[in-house]
Amino acid sequence: MTAQLDPAAAAEVVNARHENAGCVDAGVLFIEAAQLVEAVEALRDDEATDLIFLCNLTAVDRERHFELVYHLQSLDLNHILQLKVIVTDREDPAVPSLTGVFHGAHLQEREVFDLFGIRFDGHPDLRRLFLWDGFPGYPLRKDFLQMPGQVRAGLPGFPHEGEQNAWPVPGSVPQRPLHPNDPQSSGIAVSEDEPAEADA
Amino acid sequence: MSSFGFHLAFWLLAAMTVGGASMIIVSRNLIHAVIYLVISMLGVAGLYLTLSADFIAVVQVLIYVGAISVLMLFAIMLTPRAERNNTETSLKLPAAAVMVLILTATVFVALDTDWGAVRQAALADQARLIGQSLIREYVLPFEIGAVLLTAALVGAIALARHDDEDAAIHAQSLQAEADGTAEDVALLTDPPLVEVEADAGAGEDGGS
């Protein structure tokens, strides 16, 4: 049976590498965002923790802040550790990328970036994973429907409806024509105005 | 052979040959030029047929249409796109001069030949006769030709075996070393595509 690694023990390992990098609160290990890479590297390389397998990487929008959740697993010692990173900046949330420690973080970080808009500093190829460049907003945020330019099928409308560009839009809308001979087609472009009109 | 059918075939084939050849000159697209070249060569093969030279006609199709033109297409495809068009070059005048010389020589030879020999009955079983004369009377030129083609084949392999492949294989072995599976990847050094194509053409010529 996979054991839960004692967060306190893990915190000791982390703090041995860097003072006050991790703390335990209500049975959960929290890591300072700035020391994340070092901390995870320590947890991976320490023989007692041996957390060499990144099971899961995701985020939770707690409305006031973002919580990044990492599940790390040791295969030989068969224990798992959940650790969290708190990001408070909602306008431009950013955490260091784990791609240097775990190659498997590559796609999962792109997914979180795509759906939450959390930037992973140091990620070699941070682009949207599922949605196209220029998709307005980040769907898994709790305030997604208040972001501009959303499709609001079946919903009556929202307080900020009609306001333009109140929210940062990642990337630009691709204006590449589909075919060189066809200047009319403009690729898969999303107009910011159309959905509101379509609803009206 | 009655004269009408013979003349009809001759003029049609001649038109095909000369028309194809002229279109090669006119065409700007090199791929189109090769296609016209094929048409021209098919016309030549047809002319051989009207002269009852089955063997030469078939060999013309086999080598020129089936192999040489394909090799030309390959050469064109492997050339960078920018240098692929049939544009103006500074070699235009020398080329024209050479062509005029060759044409003059051909016409001269044509006028000088005794065409009466052609009116004799066609040789039966030409293939056997050609084979026998190649192996008996002309065995030395035949062998020299074979050696020349073999040398060309070896040279083509040497040219085609570019550093690119070595680099790719090197990358493979690096990956393999990193993964600890070095011996597995050694097999990827099988001959890559380009080399084999060079082989194929030369082999085709050598075989015939």
Place this chain on the structure above:
Amino acid sequence: MSGFDLAVVLGAWYDFRDLNNLSRLITEWIADWGPDWLSSIVTGLLGSLGILAVIGPTLLVLIWVERKVIARFQQRYGPNRVGPKGLLQPVADAIKLILKEQLAPRAADKLIFFLPPVLIFVPGLLIWGVLPFGPRMSVADLNVGVLFLLAVSGTGVLVLFMAGWSSNNKYALFGAMRAVAMSISYEVPMVLALLTLVVFSGTMSVNGIVEWQQQEDVIFILLFPLSAIAFFFAASAELNRTPADISEAESEIVAGYHTEYSGMRFGLFYAVELGNTLVISAFIATFFLGGWWLWGLDQWVPSWIILLAKTGAVYFLLIWTRGTLPRLRIDQLMSFCWKALVPATLIFVAVAAVERTLLVTQGWDTTIALPIMAVINIALTLGAVMLFARLARSERLRRPARTTLVRDRVGGLAAAREVASQAGGGD
């Protein structure tokens, strides 16, 4: 069979044993009043029409046969809705294909794009011309028939290249390049395999080769099995059948050179592919299985029926390989061609030359010498195949195909090392 007087029907137009009779009678009739050239043209036309009339319906049946046989391999029913036993399915398919829209990519090279579906028919039909359906039954019994076959089949690749290049599609271009590379490579073992027959029988006429087999009472597959194998594999490579169908490898490059062809244009490619398969089966049957001759049975059964039966057997073999084997990679196919087939067939050309010289110069009795040579050649073939199998199975392939079963150990790298060492010790 002998219930009626054979002499009455012999040579008459309704003598179905020799389909040539009809055309010969018509030609003679024209020669009575018309000019020479007219009768030649009429002969050619009649031959082409006859061949078209035979292979057109045959193709429709063949599509049904192939689909049905493959379905049986795959434990399915195959087409069984349209017509009795699904026999009309190919007709329905053809109607569907004709009705479909003919699309052309906007950036395609228009002329060269439209030509290949038509041009591809030319070599496909020309090859039939030298195929002997019976002792006197070929449209043109050229004395360089073997060369003609190779020359004409070699030009088909040019059409494939035109199709692939003009589509302006990367899949199509890849397919065309692969088709060309394959074709010019596999032509070499094909030529060499046929060269053994030509050297041994001393004729380049296709009918001559059949007559030689008839005269010596032996079929070439017994005398030169390796040439037969090499020719079969080279032919299936030229025909783009699995395991060598890389130029239209569905899982890699979608449909290869005919990716961009839709509707009946695709249908023409498909029909020619099937027709080529049929004609190559017929030539394999002719060269290696005795063609229209079968130890005297051709006295009783029309020769062309014997040929069709043999063709069907070879065709079934082609379907069988297609239904069973995965596809090889292009570099593997190339190295198989140049490293295995070409040397082996080359050696057999030499063997054939030596044996032929012995036969001619020593004046041996062929009824005794040929069986001995057959045994020697079969032994040589087996040796060559086994040598190849030994050499080709590299270290990588010789490792056992097995997994280690782990019962009580779960873990990561340490456990993996432990398992590997135990498995290694257990060998």
Place this chain on the structure above:
Amino acid sequence: MTSADDTRSALSGTIETLAGDGSEPVVVNLGPQHPSTHGVFRLKVTLDGEIVQDAEMRIGYLHRSMEKLAEERTYTQNIPFTDRIDYLAAMSNNLAYCLAAEELLGVEVPPRGQAIRVLFAELQRVASHAMANGTFINDCGAWHTPLFYMFRDRERVLDMFEMTCGARLTTNYMRIGGVAFDLPDELLPTLRSFLDDMPDRIASYEDLLMENEILHARARGIGVISPEMAINSSLSGPILRATGVPWDLRKANPYCGYENYEFDIPVGEQGDCFDRFLVRMAEVKQSLRILNQLIDNIPDGPWLADVPLHARPPEGEAYARVESPRGELGFYLVSDGSPAPYRFHCRPPSLINLSALKEMSIGGTLADAIVTLGSIDIVVGEIDR
């Protein structure tokens, strides 16, 4: 990890020199409409001749924003979504999700429910591996024959699904606290005849495929990945086991009473495509072993615990995972005390197994890249969700 880093930098250096000498690399889009991408998956490969220089995947064509939709629905209403995540292993997905919800709610599943869950999870593994192996051989170029052979077995499994829950593909069978329906009377006889037939069938597949020289030539030494790299890339399931790492969540973290069944973890030796195929074949046999132990020992009793339809789990979070046919399938649920999950996250093995696709394909030929992709056994529904 340093070795892999070195490899990558060495590889990128090579690519630069390759591109610098005037040759034109060709970029080919495999997909989103392509016979071998098993759905709408797009792989952009840069080719030098036939050699792959770079492989980049573009996904999202099947993105249905399930994680967002699930936040609006109750825990029970979310079960049908999990069917559609991995539509080739719907039972496993149901199971993983229900385990996570049960962990949140603190529900005990009755023994009969547990046994039925194991039964269907293993049947699902047989069906999914049949599909994976069949399409893998197809990607190697076989003309559908092995695929149809294996589809026969899959059909029989799906028939059993149908007689139990009425659906063949998207089963929606598991519930929080057990399973939706009891086993029908005719299921166990059907299952028994299936189990009787399967050893012969597997033997025939092994005769057809295991010693097939062409298959060896195509899949041996292709798409090789080392155990270190596999673990570092978070690969799981048959791909990880093919590298020799005996990691199976059914053993490592038994759920639903897997500790009571006797089975082995098949591991490969080299971590190439052929080993993945072998591991899947062997896993089918192990699943049949489990089913043979199970079939006579299904306990009586209730199959569903008493869980309210609009259950309100206490605030908290749960991460539950199962060994799905494709690897570690996890569900991370966060509850805020309302009847709908506050956060619903699926750890998709198909997506994460693609992490090393680029590393596995570079340097091989285009055909090898296809075989590698086929051996990873992706389900686009699960990648995109």
